[in-house]
Amino acid sequence: MKVIGHFINGREVASNSQRTTNIFNPATGEVQNKVALGLASELDDAVEKARKAQVEWAATNPQRRARVIIKFIDLLHRDMDELARVLSSEHGKTLPDAKGDIIRGLEVAEFCIGAPHLLKGEFTDSAGPGIDMYSMRQPLGVVAGITPFNFPAMIPMWKFCPAIVAGNAFILKPSERDPSVPMMLANLMLEAGLPEGILQVVNGDKEVVDAILVNPDISAIGFVGSTPIAEYIYSKGCANGKRVQCFGGAKNHMIVMPDADLDQAADALVGAGYGAAGERCMAISVALPVGKETGDKLVEKLIPKIESLKIGPYTSDHEVDFGPVVTKEAQQRIFALVDSGVKDGAKLVVDGRDFRMQGYEEGFFVGACLFDNVKTDMEIYKQEIFGPVLSTVRTDSYEEALSIAINNEYGNGTAIFTRDGDTARDFANRINIGMVGINVPIPVPLAYHTFGGWKKSAFGDLNQHGPDAFRFYTRTKTITSRWPTGIKEGAKFSIPTME
Secondary structure, three states, rough: OOEEEEEEEEEEOOOOOOOOOEEEEEOOEEEEEEEEEOHHHHHHHHHHHHHHHHHHHHHOOOHHHHHHHHHHHHHHHHHHHHHHHHHHHHOOOHHHHHHHHHHHHHHHHHHOOOHHHHHOOHHHHEOOEEEEEEEEEEEEOEEEEOOOOOOOOOOHHHHHHHHHHHHOOEEOOOOOOOOOOHHHHHHHHEEEEOOOOOOEEEEOHHHHHHHHHHOOOEEEEEEEEOOHHHHHHHHHHHHHHEEEEEEEOEEEEEEOOOOOOOHHHHHHHHHHHHHHOOOOOOOOOEEEEHHHHHHHHHHHHHHHHHHHOOOOOOOOOOOEEEOOOOHHHHHHHHHHHHHHHOOOOOEEEOOOOOOOOOOOOOOOOOOOEEEEEOOOHHHHHHOOOOOEEEEEOOOOOOOHHHHHHHHHEOEEEEEEEOHHHHHHHHHHOOOOOOEEEEEOOOOOOOOOOOEOOEEEEOOOOOOEEHHHHHHOEEEEEEEEEEEEOOOOOOOOOOOOOOO
């Protein structure tokens, strides 16, 4: 059985750690490989090698750095099928969904080809008598990313592509649940022409994370994961003088107005709620129908659609809508939350707890569940379930539905389905959530816009990808320049002005 180590200085190396953790095939429950839980000393060694390599990389012009990304994109297309197969085998998501994971990362890489333009500074001629003023964007040095299990290709690329093309060296600490694809991406970056040491992958758990937080040569950290860990990384990273952006949990609501196309709304809820077994930070997990008639009709349309969903392993010969969740622990946590919803009085109108698949009885499957009459004080509402469970919270008015979304502690994504432009505009303006869909259930911005939530879904001032990525991974230097003209003015003791 293979033990995955690290990717340091352009090659895969074994870890000196005696600790490992299992990598499961979620469909069968079998252990397929192990990954080393690295040492703090190994992280520090990777950072030191990255620091030395970064000096020459930063001096490479942006156009040449962008050419590495162009080649990397070609290699992603070449190896798409194999990357998707490995991703699915460790995560459990279907092959089409795995390819979508890779493609959304690839789109950010495509945006990064424009680095020469995005890194341009500003210039003002004759800002004062004989004085020119200009600015430049310079890399931070060595930066790090701590990425989650649910998008093992996309989110690492969201982090390392803009960081590297901006002239930084990057330390990636991927999830220990599905680390193979991040290692494959590092190899592809090397094949694309990236110098050794610029992208390092250090596998591990809290020991490696804490080493990242205190290492003095790491200037910035990007994180995606749960809110409690996001708060921990943000507070400790900032306390150690680092630039930090952390993206946490979500509880995404979708308001369904009485004038909405209910067939369209139901299809949107099923796709957004159950795709990837609900293991997406942008999954819709709460439906807010407005009015009893709307709620009754919506639930009536949802039930047959949910009951007919096809669940199975990524290797299935038949079309599968979603696969297993990532671990046994995740499966048991979802079951426990569904049990709590029943106990608290919510109506479980579609019960997926007894789903079993012949030949895959030990897999981490959870059947699709639909709750009706959920109240906002129930655990099934308050917790981020991260599973194939949709909760319906009935509301009497648009204002009530809006207030429920506004008052939730999370603010990652939200949506409204309506035919009324005034209602949609009011919703977009008033909602305190970072990404908003109007008749769009999963409003993930494209690569040239930025991705980020509000409230307890995000910590830090800048978002992921888009122009914000280049702002996060660089700092601005402004130069005021005057060349001697032979005029001697003597010392001046008042603050300089340009008059």
